[in-house]
Structures are given as C-alpha cells and as structure tokens.
Amino acid sequence: MSFAPHLVFGGRLAGDPDAMTETGERPRVGFFTDTSVCIGCKACEVACKEWNAIPEDGLLLTGMSYDNTQGLGADTWRHVAFIEQRKPVDVFQAAGQADAGSKLVDGAGPELRWLMASDVCKHCTHAACLDVCPTGSLFRTEFGTVVVQEDICNGCGYCIPACPYGVIDQRKGDGRAWKCTMCYDRLGAGMEPACAKACPTDSIQFGPLDELRERAEIRVRALHDAGQPEARLYGHDPGDGVGGVGAFFLLLDEPEVYGLPPDPVVTTRDLPSMWRHAAAAAVAMAAGVAACFLRTGRRPR
Amino acid sequence: MTHAEHGARAGRGGRGRRRRGEQAMVPEARFTSYYGLPVLNPPVWKPLDIAGYLFLGGLAGGSSLLAAGAHATGRRELARTAKVGALGAISLSLAALVHDLGRPARFLNMLRVAKPTSPMSMGSWLLFGYGPLAGAAAVTEMTGRFRRLGALATAGAAVLGPAVATYTAVLVCDTAVPSWHEGYRQMPFLFAGSGAAAAAGLGLVFAPAEPARRAAVLGAAAELGMTRLMKRRMGLAAEPLEQGKAGRLMRVCEALTAAGAGLAALPGTVRSRVLSAAAGAALIAGSAALRFGVFHAGVASAQNPEYTVVPQRQRLNDREFPAARHG
Ligand code: SF4
Numbered sequence: 209m210s211f212a213p214h215l216v217f218g219g220r221l222a223g224d225p226d227a228m229t230e231t232g233e234r235p236r237v238g239f240f241t242d243t244s245v246c247i248g249c250k251a252c253e254v255a256c257k258e259w260n261a262i263p264e265d266g267l268l269l270t271g272m273s274y275d276n277t278q279g280l281g282a283d284t285w286r287h288v289a290f291i292e293q294r295k296p297v298d299v300f301q302a303a304g305q306a307d308a309g310s311k312l313v314d315g316a317g318p319e320l321r322w323l324m325a326s327d328v329c330k331h332c333t334h335a336a337c338l339d340v341c342p343t344g345s346l347f348r349t350e351f352g353t354v355v356v357q358e359d360i361c362n363g364c365g366y367c368i369p370a371c372p373y374g375v376i377d378q379r380k381g382d383g384r385a386w387k388c389t390m391c392y393d394r395l396g397a398g399m400e401p402a403c404a405k406a407c408p409t410d411s412i413q414f415g416p417l418d419e420l421r422e423r424a425e426i427r428v429r430a431l432h433d434a435g436q437p438e439a440r441l442y443g444h445d446p447g448d449g450v451g452g453v454g455a456f457f458l459l460l461d462e463p464e465v466y467g468l469p470p471d472p473v474v475t476t477r478d479l480p481s482m483w484r485h486a487a488a489a490a491v492a493m494a495a496g497v498a499a500c501f502l503r504t505g506r507r508p509r
Numbered sequence: 510m511t512h513a514e515h516g517a518r519a520g521r522g523g524r525g526r527r528r529r530g531e532q533a534m535v536p537e538a539r540f541t542s543y544y545g546l547p548v549l550n551p552p553v554w555k556p557l558d559i560a561g562y563l564f565l566g567g568l569a570g571g572s573s574l575l576a577a578g579a580h581a582t583g584r585r586e587l588a589r590t591a592k593v594g595a596l597g598a599i600s601l602s603l604a605a606l607v608h609d610l611g612r613p614a615r616f617l618n619m620l621r622v623a624k625p626t627s628p629m630s631m632g633s634w635l636l637f638g639y640g641p642l643a644g645a646a647a648v649t650e651m652t653g654r655f656r657r658l659g660a661l662a663t664a665g666a667a668v669l670g671p672a673v674a675t676y677t678a679v680l681v682c683d684t685a686v687p688s689w690h691e692g693y694r695q696m697p698f699l700f701a702g703s704g705a706a707a708a709a710g711l712g713l714v715f716a717p718a719e720p721a722r723r724a725a726v727l728g729a730a731a732e733l734g735m736t737r738l739m740k741r742r743m744g745l746a747a748e749p750l751e752q753g754k755a756g757r758l759m760r761v762c763e764a765l766t767a768a769g770a771g772l773a774a775l776p777g778t779v780r781s782r783v784l785s786a787a788a789g790a791a792l793i794a795g796s797a798a799l800r801f802g803v804f805h806a807g808v809a810s811a812q813n814p815e816y817t818v819v820p821q822r823q824r825l826n827d828r829e830f831p832a833a834r835h836g
C-alpha cells in the first residue's frame with residue numbers, strides 16, 4: 209500500500225479527465241455503445257467475465273425476455289438488456305401505420321420491436337463513486353477512466369449508493385467493491401477492452417472520446433434521416449449532471465426504458481451546500497445546549 | 510411476456526408536483542422502468558451497524574455538549590454521566606463502523622487520504638480527533654486525576670461533538686439515494702435535534718438536572734419539527750418515510766419523542782427519578798427509532814425505480830417546457 213499524494217485533495221480536483229486531456233498527456237478514452245446495431249448475442253458479457261476472471265454469480269431464469277443477468281453489479285460489468293415493445297419497426301412500416309394510430313396497442317397493430325443494449329460503467333467525468341471513496345481506492349487513471357484498486361478498498365460500501373447508475377457493488381464473500389475497469393490492463397498494453405474486441409456488430413466501439421462523440425453525432429443524424437426520430441444520444445453531453453460520461457450510448461427510446469436514469473446528477477454537486485448546512489446545524493446545536501445552562505446558576509452537587 | 514413496466518401514478522402523485530402547483534399544461538411525467546428493477550444499487554450497509562452508528566454519533570456529540578455545560582456550571586453528576594456516555598457511545602459507534610466494513614482489517618485505510626469530497630473520509634478524521642478527547646474527558650472525570658487536562662479535553666470534545674452529531678447527515682445525504690439526498694438541507698438540523706434529545710435523555714435517566722430537562726424539550730422539539738419540515742420539502746422522496754417498516758419506525762419515533770418531551774416539560778420531572786427516567790428512556794429510544802426509520806426509508810427509496818426516475822423525468826419536462834411551468 210502506498211500513500212498517494214495526488215489523491216489527497218479529492219477526486220474532482222486532482223482527477224478531472226478533461227483537464228488531463230487538455231494537458232495533452234493522453235487522450236481520454238471511452239466507449240460508444242450504439243444500441244441500434246446490438247443483436248443481443250452477449251459476447252461482451254462473456255468476454256468481460258472471461259478476461260477479468262469474474263466469478264460465477266448464479267444462474268437463473270428471470271422471465272425478462274432473454275435477460276437472465278438483470279443488471280450491473282460486482283460480478284457483472286457488462287449487462288445486455290432486452291426490451292420487447294410493440295412499435296413500428298422500420299420506416300416503411302412506420303409510414304404504413306401513420307394513419308392507423310389507433311392500432312398501436314398490445315396484441316394488434318405493428319410487429320414486436322426488440323431493443324437490446326449493452327450497459328456498462330459510465331466512467332463519469334464527475335464520478336460520485338470516486339468522490340466519496342474514503343480510502344482513495346477508487347482513482348482516475350491516465351486514460352481518464354475510473355478504477356477500483358482492490359488492494360486498498362476496505363469494503364466501506366460508500367461508493368455503492370453514491371453511483372447514480374447502480375453500477376458498482378460489493379462482492380459477496382469478498383467484501384470489496386468491484387466494477388468495470390475498462391480493461392485497465394489491456395489499455396496499458398495498447399489493446400482495446402475485451403467487450404469491444406468481442407462485439408461482432410461494432411455496437412461497442414472503443415477509442416478516444418472526442419472521436420467517438422463525433423462518430424456518434426454522424427450516426428444519430430443518419431438514423432434520423434432514415435426515419436428513426438427516436439434515436440438519441442445518452443451521456444455524451446459534457447453539460448449534463450455528471451459532466452458527460454466516458455461510456456455513452458445511442459438509444460432508441462427513453463433511458464428509463466433501458467433501466468438508465470433519465471437525468472442523473474453527481475451527488476457531490478450538492479456537497480458544498482451539505483457541509484454548510486451541517487456546519488450551521490452544529491453551531492445551532494451548540495448554541496441551543498449552551499442556552500439550556502443559562503440562568504440556572506452554578507449548582508455544585 | 511412482461512414488457513417494460515409502465516405507470517402514470519407517480520407522475521401525478523400529489524407530492525411530486527406540490528412544489529409549484531403546476532397544472533396539466535406540462536406533459537405528464539410518465540413512469541417507465543426496466544421490468545420494475547431498481548436503477549440504483551441499494552446500500553449494502555447493515556441496518557444495525559449504520560443506523561446504530563448514526564444514532565450513537567448523535568448521542569456522543571450531544572453528550573459532549575452537555576458535559577461541557579455541566580462541567581462549567583459545576584454539576585458533577587451530570588458531567589460524569591455525559592462524559593462517560595459520550596465515550597461509551599463513540600466507542601460503540603466506532604465498533605459498528607468497523608464491523609460493517611467488507612474488510613474490517615483494512616479499517617486504517619480510512620486514514621490513508623483526507624478527501625473533502627468524501628464525508629466518510631472527513632468523518633474518520635473527525636472521529637480520530639474526537640475519540641481521544643472524549644476518552645480523556647471521561648477518564649479524568651472518573652479518576653479525578655489530571656483535572657486541568659480533563660477540562661481542556663472536555664472543552665475540545667464539546668467543540669468537535671456537534672460536528673460528530675451532524676456530519677452523519679451529510680454522510681447519508683451525499684448519495685444518489687432519493688430519500689436521503691433530497692433531505693440534505695434539513696437532515697443535519699434533524700440529526701442535531703435528535704442527538705441533543707438523546708443526550709439529554711441519558712442525562713435525565715442517570716442525573717436529572719434542570720439543563721438536561723431543557724435540552725430534552727428543545728432537542729425533541731427540533732427533532733419533531735425538522736422531521737415534518739423535511740418531509741414537506743422532499744417531494745416524492747418523502748413517501749418512503751411514511752410507508753412500511755420505515756413509516757412504522759418514524760411513527761414510533763414521533764410518539765416516543767413527543768411523550769418524552771411532554772414528560773420532561775412537566776416542572777416536577779427533575780425531582781422524580783421515576784418520571785425523569787421514563788422521559789429520558791423515551792427520548793433515547795425515539796432518537797434511535799428516527800435513525801432506523803431514516804435508514805430504512807433510504808433503502809426502500811433506492812429499491813424502487815419510481816423514486817429515481819419520476820423526479821428526474823419531471824426535471825427534464827420542466828426544462829423542456831419552462832413556459833408551461835409558470836403559465
Ligand atoms: S457509473 Fe457509477 S461506478 Fe461508474 S464511474 Fe460513474 S459513479 Fe462510478
């Protein structure tokens with residue numbers, strides 16, 4: 209265990225990934241997950257488990273379409289969501305349905321639409337998990353990603369409810385917190401993460417974040433032009449509540465349909481105000497108790 | 510086959526929209542989720558450890574304040590009770606914190622860094638300073654030796670004590686858990702009142718005295734008033750505080766705290782050991798019930814995607830249709 213002076217002043221100040229990019233050290237890298245081409249093969253889930261030697265965490269049939277994984281956690285760092293909807297599937301069908309809107313109900317009307325999306329840790333610009341970690345175990349890497357140092361984590365569990373996306377979790381029987389590292393070991397060796405490597409449709413794209421954002425803009429415009437107005441980017445905007453994420457998405461419906469929060473905000477954004485309220489409360493408490501001793505005089509007993 | 514769960518109930522829910530009295534011009538915040546699964550990973554903290562930690566921190570902090578007051582005004586019995594109470598409470602709370610860790614042997618990693626962005630880091634350093642002061646205050650009081658040092662330690666513990674009592678509010682509020690985060694403006698005051706009430710309760714049980722009686726009434730009033738204010742300001746996230754296990758605990762807290770304060774308010778109470786012990790015990794139990802109630806409400810709010818999604822969707826709608834909101 210080493211003492212890390214660069215962490216002393218907290219994650220936000222010392223680990224701003226955009227600042228890092230500006231200093232020209234290394235470009236910030238990330239994922240662009242284009243769910244419009246995901247075929248739900250789960251190659252990413254498997255590759256992730258294999259490469260990172262993540263333990264088996266139970267096999268069960270959930271009845272939730274093809275999703276037997278359910279969500280991200282200590283032992284699931286890529287999760288493929290499956291959503292079944294009755295909505296127009298493509299341009300031609302959408303055109304055909306335009307004057308038959310009343311038929312858009314379950315059981316009638318258009319065909320089944322199947323949404324698939326591979327979810328992952330967002331490697332937030334303002335990462336709540338990193339901000340609240342009291343040991344400095346969670347840190348910002350030279351690639352602009354957020355990683356847990358398992359030799360330091362003491363399993364305090366604070367990062368878990370801090371994450372606005374429900375990503376990081378405690379591994380049972382181990383006690384420490386685990387999540388996606390964006391294959392920190394592979395990045396160090398100049399390789400792309402295992403999930404991106406395994407994805408057969410390039411739904412998961414890895415690269416410098418700036419490039420990915422440009423590519424995503426082009427893709428979303430192309431989908432709009434092709435008659436898919438519901439295509440949208442999620443997490444690409446540096447002006448959002450977490451300062452934009454390092455792993456952003458192209459979605460075909462509202463984020464919450466995929467189990468993603470529609471407008472996440474890093475909890476530490478309000479922390480300065482929380483400290484001020486706590487300080488005021490502490491002063492009020494001291495004053496209040498002191499007042500209880502006024503005019504009671506000294507009464508030796 | 511189940512599809513994504515839909516529902517419109519919460520979007521219309523009274524609390525969610527009470528804030529500005531907006532009407533139907535804003536599109537409904539429709540509630541959708543992924544098979545009803547939570548968006549957040551709920552806290553893995555053990556209720557007894559962490560709710561206990563919140564309660565004991567308040568008891569310790571409040572006791573250190575009472576101890577200093579009693580010390581300064583020469584109330585030996587109350588001073589002794591409060592000092593020993595503070596040391597006992599802070600020791601137990603530390604034990605609970607270590608017990609809750611996934612890797613207790615690595616507890617000292619908490620002191621590896623000092624991060625203002627991490628309330629748990631700040632809290633660890635606070636306890637690191639407060640613990641020895643509370644210890645020195647209690648030991649010098651009991652042994653009657655090193656009185657000068659004891660007086661200094663008592664004063665020091667009284668300076669840090671209120672921070673120990675209120676920082677725990679920041680600890681839970683600085684999360685994505687709706688029923689904790691949304692209460693961050695009132696929670697520190699709530700915990701301050703509750704801590705003072707518990708400490709005064711301890712004083713009433715073992716060393717009934719006029720200042721403890723007053724602190725009991727004042728603390729309980731703050732506890733009850735702040736609970737109401739917080740619930741009123743939290744929007745939809747107040748709901749889990751009123752339902753299920755958390756709701757029952759909050760009602761127990763209210764009943765016990767009100768009863769304790771009522772008893773303490775009677776002028777004759779400090780002269781009757783029985784009455785003051787009953788008042789004190791009710792206040793201590795009420796304060797504990799509050800922390801368990803707040804704890805369970807937070808967990809329940811994290812387990813239900815509605816509390817995460819609906820306010821965020823509402824926020825997006827308000828941003829998209831700002832005119833409608835004021836229309
Ligand atoms: S998504 Fe959650 S776990 Fe991942 S970096 Fe952001 S806050 Fe941390």
Ligand code: SF4
Nearest residue numbers: 341361362364365367
């Ligand atoms: S569980 Fe580990 S990684 Fe998470 S906040 Fe605690 S020490 Fe940091």
